[in-house]
Amino acid sequence: MTEPFSQRLLRWHAPHGRHDLPWQVNDPYRVWLSEIMLQQTQVITVIPYYARFLERFPDIASLANAPLDDVLALWSGLGYYTRARNLHAAAVQVRDRFAGVFPRSPDDIASLPGIGRSTAAAIAAFSYNTQAAILDGNVKRVLSRWASIEGNLASKAIENSMWALAESLLPAAADMPAYTQALMDLGATVCTPKKPACLACPLQDDCVAKREGRQLELPWPKPKKTLPERETVMLLLRGDDGRLLLEQRPPSGIWGGLWSLPEVATTLEAEAAMLARFGVRIETDAAWPPLVHIFTHFRLTITPLPARVTGVEALAEGGLRWFSPQQALAAGIPTPLRRLLLQVTDLA
DNA sequence: AAGCCGGGGAG
DNA sequence: CTCCCAGGCTT
Numbered sequence: 001m002t003e004p005f006s007q008r009l010l011r012w013h014a015p016h017g018r019h020d021l022p023w024q025v026n027d028p029y030r031v032w033l034s035e036i037m038l039q040q041t042q043v044i045t046v047i048p049y050y051a052r053f054l055e056r057f058p059d060i061a062s063l064a065n066a067p068l069d070d071v072l073a074l075w076s077g078l079g080y081y082t083r084a085r086n087l088h089a090a091a092v093q094v095r096d097r098f099a100g101v102f103p104r105s106p107d108d109i110a111s112l113p114g115i116g117r118s119t120a121a122a123i124a125a126f127s128y129n130t131q132a133a134i135l136d137g138n139v140k141r142v143l144s145r146w147a148s149i150e151g152n153l154a155s156k157a158i159e160n161s162m163w164a165l166a167e168s169l170l171p172a173a174a175d176m177p178a179y180t181q182a183l184m185d186l187g188a189t190v191c192t193p194k195k196p197a198c199l200a201c202p203l204q205d206d207c208v209a210k211r212e213g214r215q216l217e218l219p220w221p222k223p224k225k226t227l228p229e230r231e232t233v234m235l236l237l238r239g240d241d242g243r244l245l246l247e248q249r250p251p252s253g254i255w256g257g258l259w260s261l262p263e264v265a266t267t268l269e270a271e272a273a274m275l276a277r278f279g280v281r282i283e284t285d286a287a288w289p290p291l292v293h294i295f296t297h298f299r300l301t302i303t304p305l306p307a308r309v310t311g312v313e314a315l316a317e318g319g320l321r322w323f324s325p326q327q328a329l330a331a332g333i334p335t336p337l338r339r340l341l342l343q344v345t346d347l348a
Numbered sequence: 349a350a351g352c353c354g355g356g357g358a359g
Numbered sequence: 360c361t362c363c364c365a366g367g368c369t370t
Contacts, residue, residue, distance in 0.1 A: 038365040045356060045364090079354025082368075116367050136365050156349070184365055193363065194359065221362085252369095254353075295354060296363095335355065 002205055006171035006179050012202035013182035016189075022050060024181070028102040028127040029060050035119045036083050043188070049078050061100060064091035072257055072332030081256050081332075086114025106132045117163075125176040133166035134180055135159070138187025144219035145191060148208035153219050228298045234261035234337075235270060236306040236344070237282060244328060244344075245309065248319040254295075255334045259323070267305050278318045281311035293336040302336055 003011070021043065023034030033053065037046045053074050057063040063071070068088050075084035090112040094102055103109050110120035117135070124130035133139075140153050143162055151158045171179045190197045198210050209215045237245035246259040264273045267287050274280045288304040323331065325345045329338065 035365060040353090040364055040366060041355075042357060042364050077355075079356085080366090082353065083366090086367085114367065118366065122365065134365075137363070138365070154349085180365095188365085224361090252353095256353085293354095297352070297354095 004171075005169045005203065006175065008202040009182040009186065010171065010175055010178055013178055013185060016200075017178075017182050017185040018189075022047065024126075026127065028123060030054065031123050031126045032102065032115075033087070035122050036087050036114060037078065039083060039119070040080060041078065045078070049074070060091050060094050060102065063088065064095040068257065069332060073330060076258070076332045077335050077338065079335075081258060082252075083114055084332075085251065085257060086112075089113045090115065102127075104128055106130060122180060125180040129173045129176045131170050131173050131176060133163065133170060134183065135163055135166050136184070138184050138191075139166060141193065141219055142183065142187050142191045142203070145196070145209035145215055146203050146207045148212070148214070148218065150218070151220060152222070154222065227294075229301070230298050231301045231303070232263045233265065233267050233270060233287075233303045233305050234263055234340070235274070235282070235284075236261065236288075236304050236340075237309055238306065239309060239322060243322040243324050244341075245320055246323050246328060246331075246333075248321070258332045258334050259321070259328065260334055260337050261304075261340075262320070264305075267303065270305055270307065278320060279311075280309060280320075282307045282309055291336060291339070300336075302340075304340060 002008075023030050025031070034046070034050060037050055037053075056070070056074055057066060066088070068085065071084050071088045072081065075081060093112055094100060098108070103112075104124070106120045106124045109115055109123055110117055115123070121130070121132035121134045124132050125134070140162060143149060143165055144153065147165060149158060149162065153159070153162075170176070186201070190201050196215050198204050198207070198215060201207065201210070204210050209218045235245075239245070245262065247262045249255050249258050249260055251257050262274065264270045267284065270284050271282055274282050284305055284307040286306075288306065290301050290303045293300045293302060325341055328341055333341075
């Protein structure tokens with residue numbers, strides 16, 4: 001009779017798991033913040049953002065009472081900016097709906113914006129020893145191999161069965177924090193996508209994929225599609241004092257809520273478009289060489305177009321604002337603009 | 349059920 | 360280059 005799934009994981013985790021990550025503390029705010037930052041983002045990337053964020057917003061109250069722009073500025077470069085918007089909105093809800101105390105039940109936690117079933121379970125398990133299962137990319141890979149689950153992991157049927165399996169494997173409440181961490185660590189360090197270290201795995205004895213030698217065939221790969229190509233022209237509108245004119249983007253969509261350069265479809269229509277949209281007269285110079293930015297779902301070619309503003313009376317309208325290069329770098333801006341600004345400041 | 353939403357690490 | 364990461368929300 002082999003030891004239960006959870007006990008083998010716990011026994012493996014004690015010597016081989018990750019025990020010194022900065023958010024491994026008994027504080028729901030820090031756990032929550034880390035879980036949001038870690039959504040679709042690797043640990044090594046998150047660590048410096050997490051430290052800066054916590055220094056500026058040490059508790060939920062300071063986050064709830066801060067302007068959204070300050071939150072976005074600290075999120076700048078991390079991507080998926082809806083996470084920052086939801087994080088701020090959720091802090092406000094904790095303040096107003098839960099009297100400033102982070103909620104305890106998974107359902108209450110998942111009622112906050114940006115927190116779904118898996119993230120709510122992780123927060124509750126780490127903070128309150130709650131017996132709730134997580135189901136993230138790591139767990140899906142581990143379970144799909146261990147139980148030899150075929151099919152597209154994104155499909156509803158597969159997902160439902162994996163939730164049920166994950167719930168059935170939970171240990172006693174006191175073991176939930178270590179168990180939840182162990183599952184993540186196993187997926188990140190042993191049951192990896194490319195070269196799983198099955199001989200180091202505590203689940204190798206009853207892993208169906210291992211037994212059948214099909215570790216590399218599971219989980220099924222996501223159907224891939226070719227990246228669409230898009231193009232845009234970003235206006236480098238500089239004032240006599242060297243400042244740049246930025247436009248705040250709409251709340252939803254790419255780079256939602258961030259400050260970026262005004263965009264037009266083509267270099268030829270730049271002057272007419274700026275006049276029509278903002279009542280601003282500009283004169284353009286020669287375009288700079290384009291730079292390419294890769295998203296998950298498309299490839300964006302950006303042509304920087306330097307220009308001068310010749311009529312400034314309408315600038316209060318339309319979400320436009322002057323930024324010095326240093327101010328812009330400290331604001332919530334998308335990564336390609338950060339790269340572009342570093343070129344500009346080098347030239348200045 | 350499928351699409352949208354960033355950026356970067358790793359191989 | 361490709362794959363995918365401590366997913367959730369919208370349609």
